[in-house]
Amino acid sequence: MKSKITEEISEEKENSEERKRKIVIPGEVIISGDDYLPGEGVRRDGENVVANRFGLAEIMGRVVKVIPLSGAYVPRRNNVVLGRVIDITFNGWLVDIDCPGSGFLPIAESPRFINQHEMDQFLAIGDIIAAKIWGIKGRGIDLTIKGKGLGKLEEGFIFRINPSRVPRVIGREGSMINLIKDNTGCQITVGQNGWIWIRGENIESSLKARKAVEYIADKVYIEGLTEHMEGWFTKN
């Protein structure tokens, strides 16, 4: 009996390399059996492993999870996000990062010393920053701008895509975003909250980069998207 189970598991592992995915809706049974472990967006209901939200079901070895296809951004620790400064308090900045709860950037988290009376010279209301989430407490999200590529974003423009499409835009180990950067020569920062900042040498290249990002966000379900985009750049 035991060997049968291990056999099944090893079989499943082989299958998982093909990455069989299917769309599931809340309450739908993804798979039955005691061998599977419910991951994110999935719960166990007796024999069955049931989806808890709408998305793509993925079975990786024994773990079953649901990858979201839509919906609002839910903040996670260590995410890089883009945000807009909406208020200056005595010890930091309040930042709108487009998610439940407001972001707070303490004065101590800025890379250099800033006089409390001249905070608006460093970051004024309306400025856009790239920041990293370093902690999520009951109410409020703590941000930091210490780190490479973080801080105030000047020039260029920002736009939004659906936060669930961000992983595809970045690609495996940044392959996709580097492809766009190489082909357009633009500076691009992608926030996990779906805000994207682009600064290019000229308007044409920045607009092309934006078009590429929006194309990827639209064609998110194609397999082998990086190769597809290489073709896209030679055509356009």
Added chain:
Amino acid sequence: MTTKRPSGRKASEMREMIAKVGVVPNADGSAIFGFGNTIAIAAVYGPRQLHPQHMQDPSTGILRVNYDLLSFSVSDRKKPGPSRRSQEISKVIGWALLPVLDLKEFPNTVIDVQVYIPQADASTRVAAINAAALALAHAGIPMKDLVSAVSMGKIDKELIVDVDKDEEDYEEGEGATDFPIAKISNSDEFTLLQLDGKIQPELIKEALLMGKEACDKIYDVQKKALKEFVK
């Protein structure tokens, strides 16, 4: 058996249903659902920070539903703005949906559901529930299951499924009864039971069984709409 339905439908025959998700680009989740000439559009925003602050609940997120008829949706112009009726139906829709939602993950937040009826031909609250359930799923809110809703009815002595306006206004014999129900799709639990009119106690059981069958058909339509979101 011939029926008394003005539309000529069979007793258990529903109007043609339409369902589609992702119809409101600015919302986090949205859906349209229609029974024949009744159409409901639902948009979900959030989870997002709840204001005023005193309404915030640190143990869970809350659901806020706003249902309304658009002024051109009915033959006599409906005065725009909230009314007693729309407030009541908003509350009832919220209660019908809450049992399947799990908002513990989002403390101090609110999920706003806006449901509007651009075209009304009775059964608007059940169309609204179906659309709202689809929109919530599309918004990626953790849900145990979907909710399907249908309005049962009785004209004279006959039980019918999916009441339209002519049937709602039926006056002969015992008159018309409107009996909207909502059911959790993969279980036999009901989340909404309302009754307007007269019905024999023994008929209620029969009506619920008929309603269950109708809900299964609606669930298939909802399921299809969500799966088709990804072409």
